[in-house]
Amino acid sequence: MDFELSEENRIFREAIRNFATKEIAPLVDESEETGNFPTQLFRMMGEQGFLCPRYPLELGGGGGDKITDCIMVEELTRISAGICSGILVQSGLATQPIYKYGSEEQKKRFLVPAIRGEKIGAFGLTEPDSGSDAASIKTRAVKDGDGYILNGTKIFITNGPICDYVVAVAYTDPSKRGVGINLFIVEKGTPGFSVARKLHKVGNWAAETGELIFEDCRVPAENMIGEREGGGFEQIADTLISGRITYGARCTGTAQAAYELTMKYAAERIQFGQPIIKYQNTKFKLAEIATNIEIMRTFTYRIAWEYDQGRNVRKEAAMVKLFSAETLQKILSDTMQIHGGYGYMMEYPIQRFWRDGRLFTITEGTSEIQRLVIAKEIGC
Numbered sequence: 001m002d003f004e005l006s007e008e009n010r011i012f013r014e015a016i017r018n019f020a021t022k023e024i025a026p027l028v029d030e031s032e033e034t035g036n037f038p039t040q041l042f043r044m045m046g047e048q049g050f051l052c053p054r055y056p057l058e059l060g061g062g063g064g065d066k067i068t069d070c071i072m073v074e075e076l077t078r079i080s081a082g083i084c085s086g087i088l089v090q091s092g093l094a095t096q097p098i099y100k101y102g103s104e105e106q107k108k109r110f111l112v113p114a115i116r117g118e119k120i121g122a123f124g125l126t127e128p129d130s131g132s133d134a135a136s137i138k139t140r141a142v143k144d145g146d147g148y149i150l151n152g153t154k155i156f157i158t159n160g161p162i163c164d165y166v167v168a169v170a171y172t173d174p175s176k177r178g179v180g181i182n183l184f185i186v187e188k189g190t191p192g193f194s195v196a197r198k199l200h201k202v203g204n205w206a207a208e209t210g211e212l213i214f215e216d217c218r219v220p221a222e223n224m225i226g227e228r229e230g231g232g233f234e235q236i237a238d239t240l241i242s243g244r245i246t247y248g249a250r251c252t253g254t255a256q257a258a259y260e261l262t263m264k265y266a267a268e269r270i271q272f273g274q275p276i277i278k279y280q281n282t283k284f285k286l287a288e289i290a291t292n293i294e295i296m297r298t299f300t301y302r303i304a305w306e307y308d309q310g311r312n313v314r315k316e317a318a319m320v321k322l323f324s325a326e327t328l329q330k331i332l333s334d335t336m337q338i339h340g341g342y343g344y345m346m347e348y349p350i351q352r353f354w355r356d357g358r359l360f361t362i363t364e365g366t367s368e369i370q371r372l373v374i375a376k377e378i379g380c
């Protein structure tokens with residue numbers, strides 16, 4: 001057994017950590033205040049192979065693996081979960097279906113520019129009345145000559161307000177519930193495609209999240225991902241497995257940031273004549289947090305490694321997401337508690353991680369949905 005990161009992975013971790021500290025950290029406050037994503041990051045990261053590090057070099061990626069992807073997400077989330085949201089949609093949900101199932105033409109027109117940061121991608125599955133029950137989506141794609149006419153509404157779409165294209169999920173055959181689904185690449189500027197509104201969120205303010213509308217939106221047939229009608233279900237399932245592993249890294253990065261802030265605060269805050277870190281209650285909480293971060297990180301990277309070996313990790317990916325997101329909630333609550341009243345003030349950074357991390361039991365499959373997936377996989 002070898003739990004060491006490879007030489008390449010270690011070099012990558014150092015490089016992305018330096019980049020995040022020097023180039024991303026100074027952008028966080030303004031981005032959080034304005035709610036505008038610093039879109040220049042897409043090109044900056046794309047040029048250095050940081051944006052989509054696991055795609056092959058010949059496509060403009062970093063030539064890495066799923067572990068590299070997790071390292072990127074962990075390091076970025078340590079600085080800003082909101083900024084990382086926009087980046088990880090680009091490196092995962094908005095590109096993986098094209099990378100794995102797209103035509104050569106789609107790769108040339110959308111994937112390569114997305115990997116280089118020249119085009120911003122989004123992924124639209126969720127609808128106002130269809131979240132966990134994704135098979136109940138109402139968006140329809142009706143064949144019309146050499147194209148499809150899309151009608152429907154997508155909500156909570158990360159990068160939606162700033163995207164150049166969205167990978168939108170629609171029924172081509174609604175009589176086949178859950179199966180008659182396809183993914184379509186819809187470009188900004190296509191008549192009938194619009195951003196209805198940008199949404200205001202509890203956290204992850206730096207990420208732009210929106211509601212998208214397709215109204216008699218005509219999409220050329222060559223923008224459908226995959227060769228046959230009804231192939232979308234498998235594409236979504238595959239994309240979500242990868243995303244759930246990345247989620248472990250997202251939770252680990254958030255937990256690490258909250259832990260570091262709290263170690264520092266607890267060492268500096270004096271009450272009853274000594275730093276609060278001296279009290280057993282604080283020490284025990286921090287010891288438990290440090291332990292849980294190790295478990296989250298080890299579990300995430302082990303399953304990323306298994307994914308890289310081409311193994312079926314449907315169950316394990318759901319376990320990574322469930323365990324990491326739920327454990328993170330306790331960590332965030334404890335780190336906030338150790339900060340006392342100052343932690344509840346907006347001028348202290350712990351509140352940002354506390355708000356941002358609250359999201360993680362909800363998106364890309366709630367904790368309840370992960371439990372359902374795991375229960376099914378273990379034969380319940």
Ligand SMILES: Cc1cc2nc3c(=O)[nH]c(=O)nc-3n(C[C@H](O)[C@H](O)[C@H](O)COP(=O)(O)OP(=O)(O)OC[C@H]3O[C@@H](n4cnc5c(N)ncnc54)[C@H](O)[C@@H]3O)c2cc1C
Pocket residue numbers: 089123124125126130131132133155156157158159201204209359362363364365366367368369
């Ligand atoms: C900030 C943000 C960004 C997002 N980004 C994207 C994006 O880029 N693209 C995209 O497509 N979507 C995105 N989403 C949507 C996200 O994936 C959904 O919010 C999530 O899947 C849950 O769906 P829902 O919000 O409709 O909740 P619901 O499905 O309505 O669930 C509400 C509650 O009921 C529970 N529940 C539902 N069904 C069951 C069941 N069978 N058994 C037990 N409990 C159940 C849920 O676990 C949850 O606690 C985003 C959401 C947010 C908040």
